[in-house]
Amino acid sequence: MLSAEDLYSESFYLANNPDVELAVEAGIIESGFEHFIETGQFQVRQPTPLYDEFYYLATNPDVAQAVNSGAMASGFQHFINAGQFEGRDPSILFNTAFYLEEYPFLEPAVLAGDVTAIEHFVKFGQFADFRPSPVYNPDYYLARNPDVAANVARGEVTGIEHYLEIGAAQGRDFSPFLEPDGSNFPNRVASGDTTQTGTTLMARSTVAGPLTFETATDPNFTNIVSSVTTIALDPTLPSQVSLSGLTPGTQYFYRVTNARGESDLGSFRTPEPPGIRGGLRFGATGDGQGELMPHVAVGNVPERNLDFFVELGNSISADTESPDVPGVQQAASWEEFRTKHNEIYSPRLDFNPWGNLRASTSVFSTWNDRELTENFAGGTAPALSPQTPGLFGMGGGFVNDTPVFEAALEAFSDYNPRRREVYGETGDPRTAGEEELYRAVTFGDDAAAFLLDVRSFRDAPLPQVSEAAPQQQIDGFLAASFDRNRTMLGSAQLERLRGDLLASEAAGLTWKFIFSPVPMQNLGIPGAADRWEGYAAERGEILKFIDENDIDNVVFVSAGLDGTVVNNLTYQERFGGRQIPVDAMEITVGPVAVQEDLGDGLTGAPLGPATVANTPEDVLTREAKAVYDSLETRSLRDELIRDVLDSRLVALGYDPVGLQGSGIDVREVIPAPYVAVHTFGWTEFVVDENTRELLVTTYGVEPYSQIDVETVPAQVIGRQPEVVSQFLVAPELF
Structure with missing residues (x-):
């Protein structure tokens, strides 16, 4: 013994x-x-x-x-x-x-x-x-x-x-889940999946024992309406509790207290009930990496007094090495995935922007490919899905039944405050019994929000072609994208979206926001295989449904592009068919922080510089790239990137970037607001309770790299988000 x-x-x-x-x-x-x-x-x-x-x-x-x-x-x-x-x-x-x-x-x-x-x-x-x-x-x-x-x-x-x-005696740091001299709530606290009458609260305490969640209608906790105690045993695993019986349209405050009497505080607001127009204010972003923590781009979110915030996926980068998982190029275990998520919601350089954001408002979360591995397709056979070599194996069935998929999804669910829901018997083996990330929530008569899962059930992507490929090869790719047997959402999720869209229109809700981790708008050949363009039949089916059912004021809010690009939406019913306009537009958001080697080592890489570096010289000449490098202002660089995007779109018969001439009633608050692709940031959406107009504002900071975080941390911390795009849209009212 x-x-x-x-x-x-x-x-x-x-x-x-x-x-x-x-x-x-x-x-x-x-x-x-x-x-x-x-x-x-x-x-x-x-x-x-x-x-x-x-x-x-x-x-x-x-x-x-x-x-x-x-x-x-x-x-x-x-x-x-x-x-x-x-x-x-x-x-x-x-x-x-x-x-x-x-x-x-x-x-x-x-x-x-x-x-x-x-x-x-x-x-x-x-x-x-x-x-x-x-x-x-x-x-x-x-x-x-x-x-x-x-x-x-x-x-x-x-x-x-x-x-x-x-x-231990010297107080050395031995775990990314603990702060030797810091808070016993290193991720702070969070609320999520908030409806008119319920929410999910979450906290990770590094102190074992009882963990009490108290909810009140005042910040002094004199009117406590709920108190729930659970037991925290695993310091690497957040505790979650679900609340019900809440009052719609109410500001709540909550306090989480551990076994040592230490507390952290948060707040959330339940949506207004049907029949009320109280206005709405929310934010969204996506696409970050633990290597670039702290994500200063979202540092101003708590002061914006939001009703909710949407995390649109790629909140981690599971297939790149980051400081909290040294030596691991591809996360493959539950422990590694959890460590990646914890890294995002923990402080670095004594600053925890995501922890502060989540404590300030409710969040809705979905995932994208980098929560597991780049471009993966959950609804296809392991051998057919893009993957880090050997990650899914070569067996039968679907990727979404493999152990590594389950580990990644479990870690995602562990670190996001959300209800655990599953599909029933759908008649489709790729969705039956699987976890459901799709969400539909209404906010009074102001809006409905629909959150998509574009990874878990999608078919394998088409082989990507280069924009410099022969036209015949490009045409073959585009024609194949109209295969009606291919899906991104899976039939069960698609039917839920259709039904919820119809219900929101029948209820007279003004705005319908569809949150997609990948862009819906046409952007041209580069990267199209992984976006909705690569699933053109289902894309057209959704937009046609919106059009034929007169569903008004639809706004797609999407990530996965690493920049803000705004455009109206059109669709084709077949390859080479005419472009059919829809009463809908898309605003892409983010990135919160991404880096890439663009030729001279790792650098902050939003869409602008990444486009210039990755576009073949027979498409964007060396001279044009030199002109880009010589431009001294962000607005001029945005304008050049818009020209590049427009050249891709026009060549394929698509509408150029922007809302001008689309029939959408828009006013530019800041000139040329439709392309903002040289910053890290997030986008705020405000629905006015009286006019019902939608004000869209994108905040951004100058990009930075992991080297900057390590060598000039004060300069990174000192970046303050500023407005880089803003426009106002009037809804169609009947």
Whole structure:
């Protein structure tokens, strides 16, 4: 068995208890261990990084009751005498189930009583660099502590051995899920999926034990309308609670309190009920990377007093390496995906823009490809989907039934406050029984919002062709996109969207906002295979449905383009057919922060510079690229990119960018607002409660790279969002 002395760490105890260290040096007591056994354990002093009395009592209420009643001297004594044999965990740093799952050869000996899991780790495992818990990440520890990495490389010590003996006492950072000197709510708090009468609240506490969610109608919490307590056990996993019975059109405040009495605060507003026009204010963005945290582009969102905010996917970049998952080019496990999500909602450089945003308003979230891997298609066979080599395997069935898909979706759901809903028996094997991310919510008589899942059920994309390819090849690609047997949404989701659109029009709602992680508008050949253009038959089916059913004031709000481009929407019923206009427009939003190697190393890469770098020179000449490089203002560069986009569109018989001549009643508040592709940012939508006009404002900051974050952090933090596009649209009213 593991004795108290085996588990105890003298160096850790003395470093954390200077009074004891002085007593030992003065010869008053023989050792720190003597002090701990005789006094320290009853004062709840921690004997080792591997044992935490507070954690042990919080996660074992039977032991806590025995200690509180005097039947047992301390939790530590219980763990040594009984708990280790019962497989109880002594702290967040040692997880018995995880240890045995990681090293299954130990299980027979543990079951036979020959050794306990913690005993094996203390006596053997730490010296073999075995991981004791999912909280401890050896690659992260070494990346954060290069001096330790050098010692490990020389074979002098293992990473976990160093942490237990030295690093813990020095307060070294060993996990991306913890803040050694920061908040025990590192992601802050969040609300999501808010309806007229309900919401989902979320918080991740690094303190084990009861976690209480209180909701009130005033910021002082004198009128508490709900109090729900759950138990937080896993510091890497947010806790979520669902509330119902709320009042429509009401501002709520909520407080989350952990077992140590520490709290964090948030607020949300329930939508107005039918028959009320109270106006509406919301924001949206998409496309970010953990490498570029903190995402300063959304830093001003809390001050905008929004009703809700939409995260339109690519909130993480699972297929690029980021600081919290060093050495991992492609996340493949639940743990890696969760770490990626946690990275986005945790502070960096002492700033947590996403945490602050989520605490300030309710969020609606969907996912896109980079939550798993670039361009993946959930509704096709693994062998047919784009993927990092070997990620999905080559088996049968659908990508959305593979273990890595399930792990990515589970991590996404863990870190987004949302109801867990599933499709029933749909008659389509790609959707039946699968998780449903689609959402439809109404906001009084002002608007309806429809949130699409464009990844989980889509068919494999067509092979992408170059815009410099022969016209015959381009025509073949466009013709193939009209295959009516191909889908992006899946039939079940498509039918829900149709029914909800009809209901919103019948109810007299002014605006219908359809949120899509990929653009609906025509943008030309580059990247078309992954956008709605690559699924032209279903795209046309949706737009034709809107047109033929006289569904007015439809606005697609889309991400996935890495810039703001505004256009009216048209469709064709077949390849080469005429363009049919629809009473609808699209505004693309974001990116919040993306980087790419455009030829001279990684750089901030919104649509503008990425277009210039990636367009073939027989389409955009070297001289034209030189002109672009010489332009001194953002507006001039936007204008040149608009010319590039228009040349692509006109060549294919599509409408050029913008709303002019579309029949949509628009007023430009800022000149040339239809292209803003040289900033990181987000877009705000405001529906006036009296005129019902829609004011669209895009905020942006100058792009930056990971190198900038690492070398000139003050310059990154100092970027303040400013208005880069703004226009006003009047609705059609009858």
